[in-house]
Amino acid sequence: MSAIKIKGATIFTMVRGEAPYEGDIFIRDSRIASIGPSIAEEAEETLDGRGMLAMPGLVNAHQHSPMSLLRAFSDDLKLMDWLERKMLPAENRMTPEDIYWGAKLGIAEMIKSGTTAFADMYIHMNEIAEAVKETGIRASLTRGVIGLEDDGGRRMGEAADLIDRWHGQADGRITTMVGPHAPYTCPPHFMKEALALAADKGVPVHTHLAETVEETAKIREKYNRTPTEYLADTGLLSHDHILLAHGVHLTPEDIKLLGGIKGGMAHNPVSNLKLACGIAPVAELLKQGTTVGLGTDGAGSATTLDMFEEIKATAWLQKLRSGNPASFTAGEALAMATAGGAELLGLRGEIGTLEAGKKADIILIDLRKPHLQPVHHAESLLAYSVGGADVDTTIVNGCILMQGRRLLTMDEEEILRETAVRARRITAGI
């Protein structure tokens, strides 16, 4: 039994309708035991929350964590060129060890910028799972599978092994999904095979959808469908839980189809901006009843894994798109980065808000800085002024992973040393 008390913080539970208040949080083992204006019970460890804002940890709902090795490696290309000419050749050179260190680099950045849970899709997933287990973060892991090559079967086998070996491991911090990569890399029979595996194992499906106009044109030419209709035809949209990434190019009919899904859409605005993919119709999806969370996508496109950047970009893009600054609020963007992401990872009821009984995934933001004062409206400050570097403390599953900006479960120097050498080797000459 371990207990931690956060004392005298500004608590922003992010429970709908609750305003921030001064108070304490008492954590016992992995959960919030009590939360309120004043808690008398003493704990083995007390964190001084004065000057800090406590809020739910951020959930990065779509990521490729080892792509941190490819950060700032390739700019100014369209998605297909970027993927085929730069990312895939570099990925083909990555060893399982590279993946392990790349994932650790990504996880270090996430913990340092307030992300406590993430959804990952990549290759060599055992190494990513080991990194998640060691570092203490929470993750939903997916072996990305592509059905265009003749070893798709082996990859599907690896997807099944990942689920058997890791689902529910690391004190329940790891869950898993099945990941057919995208409509343009997975023909119908392969999509159906992936769906059958997900149904058999009882796990969600995680896939990319409708990211570019080129994808839309390709799927129209091949199947005379929109990418969304294509997924509906293969049965994926009727699965028990589906995590879709992007959803930039959607027709009104597509949006209606997506209104009925269980799971939701991960919006990745920074990656979509940088690759000039477009602006996703987030407001329309929400109106239709689709849950929307936020993701960064890999650092190979977004360049950072700072979810506060995604929160800002989401609110600003939706305001710009509608031409109405009142059309999308700071609170909506924050809710997408917390409760929305929790729903997408299948963890609603466990994370996403600060409530007694929920998992203790909490971040403390140090507000004692010129760019964070005065505090008129906490939501506006969090959405528009706070950056990842303002996170002082990160707690996952009741364990402190960062305190005073110092990582407690990782050797930061070692990670920087290892990844610098590996990144150079992987990208040489590409």
Ligand SMILES: CSC[C@H]1O[C@@H](n2cnc3c(O)ncnc32)[C@H](O)[C@@H]1O
């Ligand atoms: C087979 S593992 C996942 C695979 O996805 C690639 N990827 C990274 N970012 C994107 C994106 O924005 N759209 C499509 N695919 C992407 C990554 O490089 C891996 O190869």
Ligand SMILES: [Zn+2]
């Ligand atoms: Zn992606």
